[in-house]
Amino acid sequence: MRAMRHLMLLPLTLALAACAVGPDYRAPALPEPAALVRAEAGLVTPEAVEHDFWRSFDYALLSELVEEAFDANHDLRIALARHDRSLALLRQSRRDLAPSVTAQGGAAHQRASADQMPQATRSQRDVERYDAGVAALWELDFFGRVRRSVEAQQAEAEASAADVRAMQVVVVGELVDQYVRLRGLQEQLRVARANADNQRESLALVDARLEAGRGTDFDSVRARAQLESTLSRIPALEGEIAAIIHRLAVLTGREPGALIARLEAPAALPALHEKVAIGLPGELLRRRPDIAAAERRLHAATASIGVATADLYPRFTLSGLLGTQAASTGDLFGRDSETRLLALGVDWSFLDSGRVRARMAAADADAEVNLARYEQTVLQALEEAETALARYAQALREREHLVDAAEASAEAARQARVRFEVGVIDFLEVIDAERSLLEAEDSLARSHTRSATALVGLYRALAGGWPQRA
Known part of the structure; x- marks a missing residue:
């Protein structure tokens, strides 16, 4: 009996001095870029990224939709449920540390x-x-199999929390992007209808001249053809507007038609920021939740090597x-x-060490995969930030030219109509001027939309200003 007690004390003594086999994790060092190449001095500032950046667009309805998306978006609910699952698995793994x-x-x-008990x-x-x-x-846990398992699950739980934050960036980024596109399409629709009204007036003028014997059927046919061409744009724009309204409803967790009454009234496109606060370059990578998730999964994969290695003992x-x-x-x-x-x-599975070493090799390979994925995520984050800065800068320049073009086209169309009425030019030049005005104003609306969506894309790439609601 005394020998048995001594035998029981041996593993307890070993447990106190136990170590965890496998590599100890060290997080890779993040690059610290001195500056973003595309960060033009006149466009950006090193101030902290604006919180709740969509509020700067001055859309009360947009802010309401963002809050509703945080509460009811199904992708976010899925991410949160997965995080809850990972926390439950973490609690389960920690239980293995105790009896x-x-x-x-x-x-x-x-x-x-009777045969078994014949005398009874x-x-x-x-x-x-x-x-x-x-x-x-x-x-x-002499060799750390359980502790490495807990370490791996802890890292997975932290990765799933980062996944929730990343999903917030994706959902809110898409919602704001779609909302801006909606207002851009509504502006294009307004331009098309306004030009159609002007062209109706031109057609009426041509018909009146024809009745007075001063016009031709040819001018009337051309005027009608241009009007019908402009009117043909309206159904396509209305179809795109309907699709975006449906998408916004689904993003906020509703049926597709739920937001029609709230969104069908047009609103102006947002004012563009002359300068954008992007923070310090070194902070960019530390803010990105997708990088945090990739780094945590690398930690989990490294700890899993220890779990596999412990089977050798x-x-x-x-x-x-x-x-x-x-x-x-x-x-x-x-x-x-x-x-x-x-x-x-x-x-002890020492007689089956080949199988154990195969599992160790697989765990090593998994760690290499996660290391490569982490490094790729870092590079993609820098790429997205640089590309977003370039797109926003060029979109602003494009818009400056198109503002001038739209103003000049409006003046040219006005003068063309006046000159036609006094008989200086024929109606073909009026049609050409009105077509140019429609194209210029439509292009300006598209450019303003591209500029606004480029700004949203920049905030999404910077991953700043997003509330922490995991």
């Missing part, structure tokens, strides 16, 4: 056959047995049972009915 304790009990009635009467061959007890089982388990067993319920808790068991188990 598992269970209660058990039973009652049995058995009758032996029928009643003597009836046996009853009752038992109850508490059992415990504890894996003694013996696994010790300590089990115990304290209970009672009797032939009748009255004697179940009597002193002489006491039972107990204390056992040390060893499981």
Whole structure:
């Protein structure tokens, strides 16, 4: 008995001095770019990225939709549920650090056959047995298999939290982008209808001249053809507007038609920012939740190497049972009915080391995959930021030219109509001037939309200003 007690003390002593096999994780160093190449001095400032940047567009309705998306978007709900699942698995893995304790009990009635008990009467061959007890089982984590498993699950839980933040960036970015596109399409629709009204006036003027004997059927046909061409744009724009309204409704967790009444009234395109606060370049990569998620998964994969490596070493388990067993319920808790068991188990797969080493090689490969994915995510983040800066800068320049072009086209169309009315030019030049005006104003609306969506894309690439609601 004393030797058994000494044997039980041995694993406890080893547990106190236990180490965790496998590599200890060290996070890769993030690059610290001195500056973003496309960050033009006249366009950006090093101030902290604006919080809730969409509020600067001065759309109360947009802010309401963003809040509703945070509460009801299904992609966000999925991400949150996955995070809850990872936290539950983390709690489960931490339980493995402590003994598992269970209660058990039973009652049995058995009758032996006459051949089994030839000298016993029928009643003597009836046996009853009752038992109850508490059992415990504890894996003694000498080589860190359980601790590495907890470490891996902890990193996965942190990665899933970063996934929630990344999904917030995606959902809000898409919602704001779609909202701006909606207002841009509504502006294009306004331009098309206004030009159609002007062209109706031109057609009426041509018809009046024809009736007075000063015009031609040719001018009337050309005027009508241009009007119909302009009117043909309207159904296509209305179809695109309907599609975006449906998309915005789904992004906020509603049925496609739920936002028609709130969004069908046109609103102006947002004012563009002359300068954008982008923060310091070194902060960009630390803000990006997709980089944080990739780094945490690299940590989890590294810890999993230790889990696989621990299988090369013996696994010790300590089990115990304290209970009672009797032939009748009255004697179940009597002193002489006491039972107990204390056992040390060893499981060692050294005879199957080839299989274990294959699992180790697979874990190493998984870590290499996650390292490459992490490095790729870092590069993609820098690429997205540089590209977003370039697109916004060029979109602003394009818009400056188109503003001038639209103003000049409007003046040219006005002068063309005046000159036609006094007979200086023919109607073909009026048609050409009105067509140019339509194209210039439509291009300006498209350019303003591109500039605004480029600004949204820049904020999404910077991953700043997003509320932390994981």
